[in-house]
Amino acid sequence: MVGGVLAVLILLLVSVPLLELFVIVQVAGGLGVGQTILLLLAVSIVGAWMVRRSGLGVLKQIRTRLERGELPGNELVDGVLILVAGALMLTPGFLTDAVGLLLLFPPTRLAVRSVLMRRYSKRITVAGWPGPPGQPGGHRRSGPTFDAESYPTDRDD
Numbered sequence: 001m002v003g004g005v006l007a008v009l010i011l012l013l014v015s016v017p018l019l020e021l022f023v024i025v026q027v028a029g030g031l032g033v034g035q036t037i038l039l040l041l042a043v044s045i046v047g048a049w050m051v052r053r054s055g056l057g058v059l060k061q062i063r064t065r066l067e068r069g070e071l072p073g074n075e076l077v078d079g080v081l082i083l084v085a086g087a088l089m090l091t092p093g094f095l096t097d098a099v100g101l102l103l104l105f106p107p108t109r110l111a112v113r114s115v116l117m118r119r120y121s122k123r124i125t126v127a128g129w130p131g132p133p134g135q136p137g138g139h140r141r142s143g144p145t146f147d148a149e150s151y152p153t154d155r156d157d
Helices: 002-031 033-067 073-090 094-104 106-123
Strands: none
Touching: 002 033, 002 094, 033 073, 033 094, 073 094, 073 106, 094 106
8 A cells, every 4th residue: 555655656756747848848849938937927916816815714714613613624625725725836837737737626625525534534534523512522631721811911912
């Protein structure tokens, strides 16, 4: 299993840059070198803006789920996919930018998330999650309980 994953990673590390170089040369042959560089920069800037916007939206969803005492499983997977999209957007090239942009669109991200959740859900165990308030086991904590109102706050912050 590990050997197969390692072989795929090595294949990707060798083939993706070669494919990216091929596509960049083809685009530069049609548009020109200057326009190709500008296009790569524009796609990266737009992608960075989309990553920031999507990431902040998912962060808000995570906070909402946590405030309700729910485990934000889907939102965490979305966050990881947005992180991967951001890394792909930072990698120079049209193919990685295309895959990164696809991961930023919610319908595509939903499809990828459902495949990942279906594939890996049996391997994930949530240990120590107390559950939502009002249900058995809700807000159970180990160790001492501290009353936040009884501690003085530093007003210099």
